[in-house]
Amino acid sequence: MSRVLFWILLALLVYFALRAKLRAAARKQMQQQTHVPPRQQNAPPPAAIENMTSCAHCGLHFPASEALHADGRDYCSPAHLPRLP
Numbered sequence: 766m767s768r769v770l771f772w773i774l775l776a777l778l779v780y781f782a783l784r785a786k787l788r789a790a791a792r793k794q795m796q797q798q799t800h801v802p803p804r805q806q807n808a809p810p811p812a813a814i815e816n817m818t819s820c821a822h823c824g825l826h827f828p829a830s831e832a833l834h835a836d837g838r839d840y841c842s843p844a845h846l847p848r849l850p
């Protein structure tokens with residue numbers, strides 16, 4: 766009788782050990798799926814932040830690279846450029 770009890774206890778021990786291992790593996794896999802790796806040291810820097818300017822006519826703020834320049838001021842579109850006499 767004690768031999769049967771030994772095998773039942775051994776089976777239960779193996780069952781719980783396997784279950785704990787499977788749960789740990791599943792948890793680890795879930796962490797890997799949601800984990801965002803830290804930026805690598807040799808990765809390129811983020812894109813440079815572009816300077817903004819405002820239109821001298823309407824006050825619209827827009828990227829300075831798209832500005833039209835006239836008499837030292839920035840304008841958003843040709844329609845807002847000062848008219849020449």
Ligand SMILES: [Zn+2]
Binds near residue numbers: 821822824842
């Ligand atoms: Zn404008």
